[in-house]
Amino acid sequence: xxxxFTEEQVMIRxxxxxxxxxxxxxxxKWMDENGFDYELHQKLTQAGxxxxxxxxxxxxxxxxxxxxxxxxxxxxxxxxxxxxxxDANWLAADLILYHGTEAxxxxxxxxxxxxxxxxxxxxxxxxxxxxxxxxxxVVPADDGGWILxxxxxxxxxxxxxxxxxxxxxxxxxxxxxxxxxxxxxKDAEGLTIGKFEDKMGxxxxxxxxxxxxxxxxxxxALLGAQGMGFKMAMEALDGARISIGAIAAGLAEHAMTIAKxxxxxxxxxxxxxGKFEGIQFKFADMSAEIRxxxxxxxxxxxxxxxxxxxxxxxxxxxxxxxxxxxxxxLECQQVLGGNGYSKEYHLERFxxxxxxxxxxxxxxxxxxxxxxxTILAQK
Numbered sequence: 419x420x421x422x423f424t425e426e427q428v429m430i431r432x433x434x435x436x437x438x439x440x441x442x443x444x445x446x447k448w449m450d451e452n453g454f455d456y457e458l459h460q461k462l463t464q465a466g467x468x469x470x471x472x473x474x475x476x477x478x479x480x481x482x483x484x485x486x487x488x489x490x491x492x493x494x495x496x497x498x499x500x501x502x503x504x505d506a507n508w509l510a511a512d513l514i515l516y517h518g519t520e521a522x523x524x525x526x527x528x529x530x531x532x533x534x535x536x537x538x539x540x541x542x543x544x545x546x547x548x549x550x551x552x553x554x555x556v557v558p559a560d561d562g563g564w565i566l567x568x569x570x571x572x573x574x575x576x577x578x579x580x581x582x583x584x585x586x587x588x589x590x591x592x593x594x595x596x597x598x599x600x601x602x603x604k605d606a607e608g609l610t611i612g613k614f615e616d617k618m619g620x621x622x623x624x625x626x627x628x629x630x631x632x633x634x635x636x637x638x639a640l641l642g643a644q645g646m647g648f649k650m651a652m653e654a655l656d657g658a659r660i661s662i663g664a665i666a667a668g669l670a671e672h673a674m675t676i677a678k679x680x681x682x683x684x685x686x687x688x689x690x691x692g693k694f695e696g697i698q699f700k701f702a703d704m705s706a707e708i709r710x711x712x713x714x715x716x717x718x719x720x721x722x723x724x725x726x727x728x729x730x731x732x733x734x735x736x737x738x739x740x741x742x743x744x745x746x747x748l749e750c751q752q753v754l755g756g757n758g759y760s761k762e763y764h765l766e767r768f769x770x771x772x773x774x775x776x777x778x779x780x781x782x783x784x785x786x787x788x789x790x791x792t793i794l795a796q797k
Contacts, residue, residue, distance in 0.1 A: 421720075427481075427484065443672075446499065449500070454623065459535070468533050476523070477528045484720060487661065487719045497622060499623045500623075502665060502774075506536075506658075510538040510579075510581070513599060537579035537581070537582045541571055541573065547783075554569065554586040555590060571627050572627075573628055579604060588644055595648070597645070598644045619774055659733060659779055660719050660732050667715055676750065677700075680757070736775075
């Protein structure tokens with residue numbers, strides 16, 4: 419299985435690779451210590467990357483799902499946090515792209531291309547893996563609009579987002595089929611944004627709790643058909659899991675590059691440690707696993723572009739890539755020995771960042787249940 423990018427995609431890849439080296443990688447440590455980087459976000463916008471996969475009529479770059487994965491993959495080689503920011507932004511904005519009315523697309527997608535930030539609000543403090551168990555509610559208002567109450571937790575891009583795509587129950591008696599999606603602006607009266615979470619890793623991405631107190635929304639805030647929100651969210655997560663594969667591959671490659679340079683320079687017992695079998699075996703395994711991550715990721719992205727169902731493949735991509743990325747970061751840290759434990763060499767940060775990939779957008783355990791159940795049900 420090999421992949422050939424179009425000439426335009428190769429140009430985009432090379433441009434993003436250069437942008438990452440110049441603008442993203444030097445800021446990763448700063449983001450780990452200080453949080454979301456507004457200046458870097460402006461540079462992403464100026465480079466045309468915020469809407470790279472949106473149609474040109476919306477001010478985008480006219481790319482597709484493979485194009486967006488190329489961007490996330492390359493950005494992740496400099497900063498997993500920044501790649502996660504893009505993943506979460508597109509997860510939310512793309513719900514409008516795929517399910518919005520023409521009026522909603524015309525209103526919001528040009529703003530997305532111009533750098534407005536979007537956040538996807540599904541998880542709640544008592545509803546993580548059990549996403550259908552959310553408690554937030556929306557009821558009809560007397561004027562034909564909607565009234566939103568409840569709250570969300572662990573929402574990536576919250577606190578910096580301009581718009582939130584919020585999933586809430588319009589029919590609490592209907593389970594997953596009673597969940598609908600709504601577009602909520604950051605300045606909505608009754609929206610309270612909590613403090614930024616003090617996270618272990620991915621500290622360059624903003625994460626807060628949200629609280630909704632009788633937020634009045636206009637009728638046109640409903641995104642997609644009423645009662646279809648959960649189905650829309652699950653389809654969106656299929657795409658986001660491909661992005662996690664790209665982040666994992668990029669982060670793992672970044673870690674291996676640092677470890678490789680160290681192994682070629684660090685001398686022990688009279689020769690570079692990269693000359694020892696014990697070290698060489700690590701790089702043999704890591705390089706094969708990174709290639710497998712890339713193949714899974716781009717193969718699944720191409721399925722998405724072709725309009726093929728890819729729920730199983732996206733879950734497999736995320737599960738394999740996330741688990742192997744964490745182990746690769748740990749192995750690279752081991753190559754550096756004591757230096758790997760120092761912040762000076764960055765790998766301790768990569769270890770912290772990698773763990774989220776095994777939790778967000780479907781934990782390893784949930785994905786194994788999904789994959790195993792699907793495989794066993796096949797005839």
